[in-house]
Amino acid sequence: MLPEILKVAEEYGLTFNPRTHGKKETLCKCVFCEEDSKPGKGHKYYISLNTHDQVFKCWYCGVSGGVLDFEAKLSGLPYSEIRTKYFGIRKKPVHPAEKLNARQLRTIGWAEYKRKNRIAFNKSREIVLRDWKSYEYEELVKHFAMFIVIAHIENQDERQNDLLQYVMQSCRGTQIHLLFNRLLAEYVKEEADRADWAMEGTKIGRAAWKVAFSTYDFEMDKVVLNVAILYHMLKMDKVQKLEVETRKMNSVENDKMSLAN
Numbered sequence: 001m002l003p004e005i006l007k008v009a010e011e012y013g014l015t016f017n018p019r020t021h022g023k024k025e026t027l028c029k030c031v032f033c034e035e036d037s038k039p040g041k042g043h044k045y046y047i048s049l050n051t052h053d054q055v056f057k058c059w060y061c062g063v064s065g066g067v068l069d070f071e072a073k074l075s076g077l078p079y080s081e082i083r084t085k086y087f088g089i090r091k092k093p094v095h096p097a098e099k100l101n102a103r104q105l106r107t108i109g110w111a112e113y114k115r116k117n118r119i120a121f122n123k124s125r126e127i128v129l130r131d132w133k134s135y136e137y138e139e140l141v142k143h144f145a146m147f148i149v150i151a152h153i154e155n156q157d158e159r160q161n162d163l164l165q166y167v168m169q170s171c172r173g174t175q176i177h178l179l180f181n182r183l184l185a186e187y188v189k190e191e192a193d194r195a196d197w198a199m200e201g202t203k204i205g206r207a208a209w210k211v212a213f214s215t216y217d218f219e220m221d222k223v224v225l226n227v228a229i230l231y232h233m234l235k236m237d238k239v240q241k242l243e244v245e246t247r248k249m250n251s252v253e254n255d256k257m258s259l260a261n
């Protein structure tokens, strides 16, 4: 909160015109030009403090400003220091890409780049963040899919347990903070309330389970492979759909163009 200009003036021992002290316009001797302290000017008070608006001005030398300027000038400290005194240090917002640690950056192939060229890295932060997010999304989908496969296995407690250990281990290797906890948190939700990655993971997980079930082969390597294959199939499918849509849009554009011509 802003300090009161009258209190600041009192604190620094300014000489007040007693008749105006505490009024909306409080007058005092100017400590900056000291013009009103010259012989024969005992009755003059050139600084006017506006105790409502918390501003000041010397009618002689013209020095003026707000209460923080006032205190900065009186104390000789930089303005920023006075600001900090009353408002604390203002934290600069940190770009989310800056919060990624060295291991996380290495995972998505940006660690070396950051180390070697800090300035270029700063300019690429949006791309770094996009890369991290897409890595995170893919890992979430795949791990959730594996989790779904495990959840579907029946009457094979030992196997189920082994697979679960494997997934927990794999989660720890991803550099995604609390990945396994995030899987659990989505798993306990109603299916319709799950995050996009969990929905996608559910779809892949069910398909992977079917593949494994058809041969009754729930070896972890197989499950991981199936999930990976299905994930990429789904991705390809999406890409193809996108291409089809783009082509459709282009042909509509072309039609429009030819109609216009």
Ligand SMILES: [Zn+2]
Binding pocket: 030, 031, 032, 033, 034, 035, 046, 058, 059, 060, 061, 062, 063
């Ligand atoms: Zn002055």
